[in-house]
Amino acid sequence: LPICRGRGNPSAHRLSVLPTMANYLLIFAISLVINVVVTFRSSDKFKLYCGSSPRDQEDPHNKRDDEDIQDDATSGDDKKGGDGDEEDPLLDPLLKKGTGALDTKLSDKARHSALLRRYLMVYLLAALSDWLQGPYVYALYDEYGYSQHLIAVLFVAGFGSSMVFGSFIGGMADACGRRKFVILFAVIYALSCVTKHFKNFHILMLGRLLGGVATSLLFSVFDSWLIRAHADAGIKSYLSKSFSAAAYGNSLVAIGAGLVANKAANSNKLLPFFGTSESNSDVAIDGGAESEDLFYTGGYLNPFDIALVALILCGCLAATQWEENYGDSKTDNKNESNDGHGKELPWYGALKNAYTTTVRSRDIFLCGAVSSVFEGSMYIFVFMWTPALKGLTPTEEGEDSSSLPFGLIFSTFMVCCMAGSSLFSILVERIKVEVLGIGVLFVSAVSMMAIVFSTSDTVTFIFMNVFEMCVGMYWPIMGTMKGGIVPEDKRAAIYNLFRVPLNFIVLTSLLTDLTPKQSFIANTCMLALGAACQVNLMKRRLNVRNMDDLKVKAMQEEEKGGEDETVELT
Secondary structure, three states: OOOOOOOOOHHHHHHHHHHHHHHHHHHHHHHHHHHHHHHHHHOHHHHHHHOOOHHHHHOHHHOOOHHHHHHHHHOOHHHEOOOOOOEOOOHHHHHHHHHHHHHHHHHHHHHHHHHHHHHHHHHHHHHHHHHHHHHHHHHHHHHOOOOHHHHHHHHHHHHHHHHHHHHHHHHHHHHHOHHHHHHHHHHHHHHHHHHOOEOOHHHHHHHHHHHHHHHHHHOOHHHHHHHHHHHHHOOHHHHHHHHHHHHHHHHHHHHHHHHHHHHHHOOOOOEEOOOOOHHHHHHHHHOHHHOOOOEEEOHHHHHHHHHHHHHHHHHHHHHHHOOOOOOOHHHHHHHHHHOOOOOOOOOOHHHHHHHHHHHHOHHHHHHHHHHHHHHHHHHHHHHHHHHHHHHHOOOOOOOOOOOOOHHHHHHHHHHHHHHHHHHHHHHOOOOOHHHHHHHHHHHHHHHHHHHHHOOOHHHHHHHHHHHHHHHHHHHHHHHHHHHHHOOHHHHHHHHHHHHHHHHHHHHHHHHOOOOHHHHHHHHHHHHHHHHHHHHHHHHHHHOOOOHHHHHHHHHHHHHHHHHHHHHHHO
């Protein structure tokens, strides 16, 4: 770490910056330990060596492992009254039922593992391409010599494209096939990467528009395909585990992408494709938008080239490893068209139907409100955590800002996200996702409020990591809730409709000159509103009026589950 790089007395600089650096390292180490412990606790190995699920712990009769059950089903001497005796007519059906349930469980688990592998190999490549590009978009535009105003215009165009085009492209995916649009995502995002090589404002603008469309597809079509694939395979009960695994893998990919992109970006300099020397490159780049050189390679473009390769692999694997699926209405539409009664919808028809369904269904509306405010606050946090920490970090007299360990900070955030997704896997076995959502939004709001009032960089960083842990829990919670609330035939269209207010929030934060403190106050208010919406949604989904009713209902379900297990065993 460049602790003594600044001007003045090196010893004084060392003393002023070293305590802050030590805090970041210590918090990273603590976060890593927490992540390891929570991840092991949520794994199958913990259940194998240290215990079973909560239901198994409640009923001691249900602690027999799979081998014992199979032995009970296959050993003839233990199931007969003696040598030559006939089988017990009452016990034999129970044994067959237990063996059949075990086979079904093992078969479901095998199907889930195979489906999850096929999904993750495509989804994580898509996530990798996104993480590779993110940190270097602004840096590349700045290196090309564009002003902050023009860079802001490019960013606004990207989010505006996601808000406008993404609003109806999801409905097209439901009708035409989600796998096709995953492949289309790879093609569009790859073209966006190619445009980054051109030092031309109009071409870069086209790339931002394409990137906005690709982002809408990334956050809608992949989830839609996964939920329908679980339903088709008859393993929808495993959906929460799949979302948790995807969130955990996404955080791992983010850390790896940051390391790879940093190494690639610093491997060589940004040069014109036909340039002959570094001096010519410096003149061209310093010339800004008026430079005659059009096509560049190297430097900050290397991460985009790696992302291009990842997107090609993503599209090829989706085409070969995924089966096509549609909204529920696909088969119905085919039958109607065969009977001559089918009616072709206009290009905006899917968007109109999605809007009508969202407005008429209070559950869908509340789910979308929670999704928009939480993800909007997350984007604002991404924009503002750097200036917030810089403003609180002590600096040496005469220096503008301290050298923060951005790589270490980002890695800590991702480790906390991983811990959050693992914590979800533990808690979801005991608590309904709707209730978990209330806790996540409430803790997130408290974390943002603490950041607003904090005057310490260490305290601020700790609460930032608490929020990141909530982010890690949020993705599988929201994925599971959407899977049960949003109708299948309009899923991708409604998912993209949810992103319209989200992109509006992001655009507002970009176009207004809010300070970090003002931004975090806005986040606190949005998260508090989201928590209120989540409480309302929980009451509707679980059919309860207050928390006391929820506790009573949970106790009744536990008692009913225990009675069912007792009847089956006896």
